[in-house]
Amino acid sequence: MTHLDEQARAILRQNDKGGYTLPTHGLYPYQWNWDSAFAAWGFATFDVARAWDELDTLMASQWDNGMVPHIIFHQPDPGYFPGPDVWQTGQTPETSGISQPPITAIMARLIFEIDERTGRARLEALYPKLVKWHRWWQEMRCTHGPVAIIHPWESGRDNCPDWDIGMAGVDGSAVGPYERRDLGHVHADMRPTKEDYDRYIAIVEFGRSVGWDDTKIVQDGPFLMADPGITFMLLRAHDDLAVLGRALGEDVSEIESWATTLRSALPLIWNDALNAFDARNLRDGAFANILGSGAFLAYLAGAGNPQLEAQLLRAWNAVNYGVPSADPEVDLFNPRKYWRGPTWPVVNALIAIGLNADGHIDLAERLRSETAALIRKHGFYEYFDPVDTTPCGGKDFTWTAAIWLTWARHEPQENAAKGAA
Ligand code: 9WN
Numbered sequence: 001m002t003h004l005d006e007q008a009r010a011i012l013r014q015n016d017k018g019g020y021t022l023p024t025h026g027l028y029p030y031q032w033n034w035d036s037a038f039a040a041w042g043f044a045t046f047d048v049a050r051a052w053d054e055l056d057t058l059m060a061s062q063w064d065n066g067m068v069p070h071i072i073f074h075q076p077d078p079g080y081f082p083g084p085d086v087w088q089t090g091q092t093p094e095t096s097g098i099s100q101p102p103i104t105a106i107m108a109r110l111i112f113e114i115d116e117r118t119g120r121a122r123l124e125a126l127y128p129k130l131v132k133w134h135r136w137w138q139e140m141r142c143t144h145g146p147v148a149i150i151h152p153w154e155s156g157r158d159n160c161p162d163w164d165i166g167m168a169g170v171d172g173s174a175v176g177p178y179e180r181r182d183l184g185h186v187h188a189d190m191r192p193t194k195e196d197y198d199r200y201i202a203i204v205e206f207g208r209s210v211g212w213d214d215t216k217i218v219q220d221g222p223f224l225m226a227d228p229g230i231t232f233m234l235l236r237a238h239d240d241l242a243v244l245g246r247a248l249g250e251d252v253s254e255i256e257s258w259a260t261t262l263r264s265a266l267p268l269i270w271n272d273a274l275n276a277f278d279a280r281n282l283r284d285g286a287f288a289n290i291l292g293s294g295a296f297l298a299y300l301a302g303a304g305n306p307q308l309e310a311q312l313l314r315a316w317n318a319v320n321y322g323v324p325s326a327d328p329e330v331d332l333f334n335p336r337k338y339w340r341g342p343t344w345p346v347v348n349a350l351i352a353i354g355l356n357a358d359g360h361i362d363l364a365e366r367l368r369s370e371t372a373a374l375i376r377k378h379g380f381y382e383y384f385d386p387v388d389t390t391p392c393g394g395k396d397f398t399w400t401a402a403i404w405l406t407w408a409r410h411e412p413q414e415n416a417a418k419g420a421a
Helices: 003-015 033-043 048-060 104-112 116-141 161-167 194-209 214-220 228-247 253-264 293-301 306-317 345-357 361-378 398-408 412-418
Strands: 071-073
Touching: 003 033, 003 398, 033 048, 033 104, 033 398, 048 104, 048 116, 104 116, 104 228, 116 214, 116 228, 116 253, 228 253, 228 293, 228 345, 293 306, 293 345, 345 361, 345 398, 361 398
Parallel strands: none
Antiparallel strands: none
């Protein structure tokens, strides 16, 4: 075990609150949905039982309607805004009112395959909850075909340019005074703007005003956009859930039919003018007309194609390290501003899983080695400047430590020796 491996394990342990893991101390003092799924994958490299615990704790906060919230406010903490008093969802424990990328089934499969014998009982307990969550996505968020998000935070790629056209229609001017807490931890240049936050809060206030009724929010809410990123992650998650269901001897025909229906909606998010998958404003049908990293998650769902590959290489070759979160060849690209340019190790890991499965072994390896170089040089930061490597956002970050242990640390010789894909 190398020093970096030890450090990565130590980060997971330091951020472990007993059953759930904080993304990082200070900036994000609660349990986040997709962060937890990555944390579980990381724990699985040295403590499989702890990995299942993480997923159990996440799924334990599932709402009666099947939704699994994006934040679970286990313990009060004044260090984050907006907290439970703003969301007012009336859940116990308190939670936010939106979801986040459904990668839990993807990670559950990876963890199950490490040790199927002991994992079986854990999976049996989790499986019905995952099916219920996936059904919620299909019924509540796929009414327009691809996955719709009702808040940029739902995408996990909060302020990426994909959402600019949808956010332009959100009126944030009536939001009362509030104090952001993120700026006490991270420089404002790296975070979303005040205009973004006013609109984020306006969308939360709308959800609260209709008692977090999904049908009303999808119908009348201030923001509704098709998200290529979640569409591809859900597609992959459906496939993985079906594999898990079959292993348990379950009838997976409902899951298979969701996957077929969702796959048939992919042409709706293909933008010919951009030559790539693209986000779309579902209020008026307009495409975002901007290449984002969500498009490259197509590989995760086996939906890559030569035009997309050309766009991937163009955007990637325009920077030096990792796949950028926004197109480096457009004016709004900003290499340090959150999801408007920086490279995110976790997104790189998901893209690489897809590239590998699609036979692009060399590209997957290039992505791994560039991501590993960033972590070796600076440590386990939240994200990085893809041009000059500057580390950005929170440090000692759980998901960066997790993907180091599971993916970034593995040199090709080692992969070949292990027969890993
Ligand atoms: C809002 C925790 C989360 C990640 C998201 C990332 C960021 C929150 C924020 O942090 O979002 O959910 O306050 O900025 O964008 O992907 O899950 O790491």
